[in-house]
Amino acid sequence: MADEPGSNQGPDVPNLPDDGSGQQPLDTASTDPGQPSQSSGLSIGDQVFDRSAAPMAQQDLDPANQSLADALKLSFRLLQLAMVVLIVFYIMTGWNTVEEQDNGLRLTFGRIQNTTPLDRGLHLSWPYPVGEFIKVRIAPRTVELKEAHTDDQGQPVIREAFWLGLSREESSKPFEQVNRRLTQGLVPGEDGSVITSDSNLAHTRWQVTYIINDPMRLQATVLDSEGGIDPLVRRCVERGVVRACAGTGLDDVIQSRDLLNARVKAFAQELLDKLDCGIVIQSANCTEARPPRQILESYEGVSQAWADAHKAIETATDEATRIMNRVAGRYHTQLAGLIRVYEAVYDGVQPDESDLDRLATAYDEDRAALAARLDTPERVLAEIDAILRSPDVAGTVAEIISNAESERTRIVTRAQESWRLFDAYRDQYREDPALVAYTLWAETLQRIYAGNIEIFSIPPGMKDLDLWLNRDPQLQENWRRERARRQINE
Structure with missing residues (x-):
């Protein structure tokens, strides 16, 4: 029977009558009861197929099946090898290196497994998603109270918590040259400031240094242990600045920064301790503090006057x-x-x-x-x-005391000499009073005529006398030298 076009039935197989069940009945060769069947073929309807012809067809299909089986076996081995390699690489992703400035935390299904932070070295943990290895930087970190925002025109700008909101052009100028705020005033939401205890406003800039001394508490408390730390510290320090400045006058905010820094650090640390997040603030420094721009010149004038005083x-x-x-x-x-x-x-x-x-x-x-x-x-x-x-x-006191002691000694010495001279004259007077009187008279005249006294003798009997008086040059020179000597001694 010829094949229909497009049919792919392999060897010719006779069409079997349909019994209405959708299946073609297979009719085997009849055998007599009690006798073994002599047929080795398959009877389909009136036709019998001999089984002896099957080994030849099987021999034709064995090489192809063997090649297919070998190919499948090789593919399966390669798949197994690839799976092993992937498993090894997957396990290797659990190895993590902790640097000197970091600590490590080993997590399994979100729970911290190690009891203490892992120090520097190579550590193994379950790979993601079974486990996770988190590195926490324990080296000091520095943040400023500033954040990036977008203005109305969509341009990125930096806003500081307690400083003027300046444009890029104004940020490059000194604070004294920012004239826009002289007439416009402060803009809420754009310009930052803080209120002092004497009801003044102040602009301040801050720089904060902190460390993480308990990474495990940080991981258990802060949801984002990396991106959420700096904002958390900023918020706590901002509250500390507001609280500290509220109890400090404007002059102390600008001039006495050491006390203000200590108070801000204490207040911010108090908030962090309440959160129990393992963060410790090392320093909070006010890098710049100014009064509002509108009163800057007046304030600096008063400050300059105080400085001059x-x-x-x-x-x-x-x-x-x-x-x-x-x-x-x-x-x-x-x-x-x-x-x-x-x-x-x-x-x-x-x-x-x-x-x-x-x-x-x-x-x-x-x-x-x-x-x-x-x-x-x-x-x-x-x-x-x-x-x-x-x-x-x-000093001068010692010199005065020394001169007084010397003068005292001289006075005593002169008094003692006068007493000895008087005692000698007294003894002589008892023996010859006239001689003592003449001697004292002569000494007195000598003292009177000594020094700057000039004596002119006039012969007796002269009636007319014309005097042309002139000081003796030699005496004048002697007097000048004596005055100079006294001045040097004094």
């Missing part, structure tokens, strides 16, 4: 110290204090406590004991005299 006071204090050192040496503080105490005690009033405190510090003595020791003018004078007679005293 303080400079004048310091100059006067230094000059006073220099003069006192020149006058009394290193004991000038004690002498000045004792003099004031003497005046108070002499007037019967209580000495100033500041003088007693300085004297107690200088003498290393209790103030009450010192006040009891200097309760009378005589005791105070004795203390002053003890200092003046000390060999360590220097």
Whole structure:
């Protein structure tokens, strides 16, 4: 029977009658009961197919099947190898390196597995999505209170929490040259400022340095342990700045930054401790603080006046110290204090406590004991005299004391010499009064005519006398030399 076009049935197979069941019945060769079947073929209808012909067809198909089986087996082996390689690479992704400035956390299904942070080195964890390895930087980090925003024109701008919102052109200028705010004023939402305790406004810039001392607490508290740290620290510091400036005057905000920095750090750390996030602030520094632009010139004028006044006071204090050192040496503080105490005690009033405190510090003595020791003018004078007679005293006071001692010695010496001379004249007078009187008269005349006295002798009996007076040049030269010698000695 010929094949229909387009049919692909292989060898010719006779059409079997349809029994209505959609299947063609297979009819095997009949055999007699009790006798073995002699047929080795397959009977389909009236036709019988011999099985002896099958081995030849099977022999034709074995090479193709074998090639297909070998190809499938090789493909399966390659697939197994690829799976092994992928599994190895997958496991290798669990190896992580921790650097010196980092700590590592090993997570499995989101739960931290290690009890302490992993230090520097190579560590293995379950790969994602079973596990995760998180590196937390423990080195100090620095942030500023500024964030990137977009203006109305869609341009990126930087907004600082407590500073003027300046354009790029204005940011390159000094603060004193930003004139736009002189007439426009501050714009809410664009310009930042902080209120001080004296109801003034101030513009401040801040730089904060912090570290993570407990990475495990950070991972358990902060959802985004990397991108969420800086914003968290900024918000806490901003609240600390508002709170600290609210209790600080404008002058202290601008001039006394050390105290302000300490208060901001304490307030911000208090908030972080409440969050228990393992973050520690190392420093909070106000890098710049200015009054509003509208009052800048007036404020700087007052500040300059105060600076000039303080400079004048310091100059006067230094000059006073220099003069006192020149006058009394290193004991000038004690002498000045004792003099004031003497005046108070002499007037019967209580000495100033500041003088007693300085004297107690200088003498290393209790103030009450010192006040009891200097309760009378005589005791105070004795203390002053003890200092003046000390060999360590220097300056003009020492020179005056030395000159006074020398003058005292000279006076005593002259008095003793006068007494000895008087005693000698007294003995001579008892023996010859006229001789003593003549001698004293002659000495007196000699003293009178000595020095700058010139004597002119006129012969007796002259009636008319014309005098042309002129000073003796030799005497004038002697007097000039004597005056110069005295000035040098003085």
